[in-house]
Amino acid sequence: MNYNLSHLKELESESIFILREVASQFENPVILFSGGKDSILMTYLAVKAFYPAKVPFPLLHVDTGHNFPETLAFRDSLVEQYRLKLKVGYVQEAIDNGQVTEEKGVNASRNGLQIFTLLDELEKGKFDAAMGGGRRDEEKARAKERFFSHRDEFGQWDPKNQRPELWNLFNGRKSMGEHFRVFPISNWTELDVWQYLAEEKVPLPNLYFAHKRKVIERDGVLLADCDYIPKKDGEEVKIEMVRCRTIGDMTCTGVWRSEATTIEGIIEEVATTRITERGGRSDDKRSETAMEDRKKQGYF
């Protein structure tokens, strides 16, 4: 007997199981879509999970106003291709309404402000399960995350008091006002994601492939030059061959010097790199437990 699944097919099957479990256990789930490869993968797996029916939940994109323009164009084409529903929450609105205050200074970022808009949109849409593309290999606080992660009525995460998850029995029961964060691709590593996207020939935003771009160098990280990043004295704009390893806001997503213009080139690069993908994320560098602190408050 030779019934073997490759590791990628086993991961795919696990994620599809989780996505179908979400559709069964929750009233009103939503996919948190950032435009990055992990949320693209999650959306693609959702298309697979419910084929030939349409994906039974919408995408929610929290738009900080500081997106790479390529991200938005790609998002819209994906929505059209799979006939998905899209909702967008605007951080700018929360700023204009005085609900949040923008950070000041050269390292100002709207990353933290997303939490308000995200929780606000979840409440307005009455979403009871929000699926994220977080992976346990990404970051040490995420290594402790469950597939089904309970959030209290304030959207907060209590990492010391999580429900145990055994076998493939997932407990999505909750009280009124509480919701869940669900992480269908928890067990994928960065390399798994790239190998799978290559194998399945999933279209990706051009930002992931090496291209010439205007950049500035700050604290050892290259940032894409844009109007949202005020330049410090002495900082100069250079043109470099770069690509993104993660896609977030232009203000906090580092770009990497790279020659990888194909997905095979990216796999080669990811497999041999010595720096984690979030190594270029200034939002994680603010303190040793920056991710855990934000997650407790309700971050992605």
Add this chain to the structure above:
Amino acid sequence: MKSTNHSKSINLLRFTTAGSVDDGKSTLIGRLLYDSKSIYQDQYDQIEAISTKRGEENINLALLTDGLKAEREQGITIDVAYRYFSTPKRKFIIADTPGHIQYTRNMVTGASTANVALLLIDARNGVIEQTKRHAIIASLLQIPHLVVCINKMDLVDYAEDTFNKIHDEFEAFATKLDVKDVSFIPVSALKGDNIVDRSKNTSWYEGPTLMYYLENVHISSDHNFIDCRFPVQYVIRPYSDQYHDYRGYAGRLAGGVFKKGDEVMVLPSGFTSKISKIDSFDGELQEAFPPQSVTLLLEDNIDISRGDMIVRVNNKPEVSQDLEVMICWFDHTKPLKQRGKYIIRHTTQEARCLIKEIRYKLDINTLHRKQEDFEIKSNDIARVVIRSTKPLFIDKYRENRITGSIILIDEGTNNTVGAGMII
């Protein structure tokens, strides 16, 4: 450098690690990650900086697995942490479980999906109570393979006698357990002996290194491929012009091999039909096996919903409302109550249930059955009889870990308060 030679045909092995507080578990995991080039430079720099800041002499590899603020502050592991590494042969998922706090709960959680349990023994101390406890849990959870790493061999001069003595002692104890496959490896996690490379210090040892073992242990028969079980998870109805009459039963195979044309029975209705199509986004499949997620279509239009199970006509699970279960209790606020009511979850079914009887509490240090002790607290293991409000389609846990397992949920708090294995 991480290896670039990744072939597409590599498979996935999940293992759990257990050991007591100072037996070098973190060092061993750190060593596996480090030697398989799975630690990145920025992670390494970060833990080096923290170790130095704390005034520690060596780089504390435990910081790699202890991710929460409270864990780092207290120097303890609170919760199961998942770690990933891969070699050209396999991808590995480690469920790293803490050795002291909530050990039973965490080890049971980590063990529930593991192919291999890695048990550490300090060569200087030999088989101690904790070793036995961990082995008992591995056996209860039916982890298919157990590998005993006799660690800190460097501190006993790599003595063959010491290794043999612990080997024999453990084997004598293991005869009382239900473990199918046990291996022993003399290692030093600190020095790297027999972890990735063969040690020159243990020339008397002819077995594999730990990495060789993990890369080659035979896991493809860890699933049950005999008894066909398909718990229906979700019904796919596109309601579109193109797929007007499409009615697909989506789920993940829990056992057996289903083929197109197979005659099947649907539980609980007992109606029979034939599989007309095994569908997926990637096209039609001729057969499906665990742990694949697929969609089954049947020739006849039968009323089927989530919680139903598709099986073979001549090979059915037991259909029962009364379950004999070995339960591990998780709730630290309330004990398990005789006559207590809970929500039970089994495959894709959910029902209410009643604890009809507590038969005995298991002493997980000695395997003794305490027949007079019915105070089942957090981290205790007990044999109970459960009565469910509707029939469940069950197999013995020994035969199938998916159709043989349940969880209990508290109706008031919605917390998962117990995990059970059907006997």
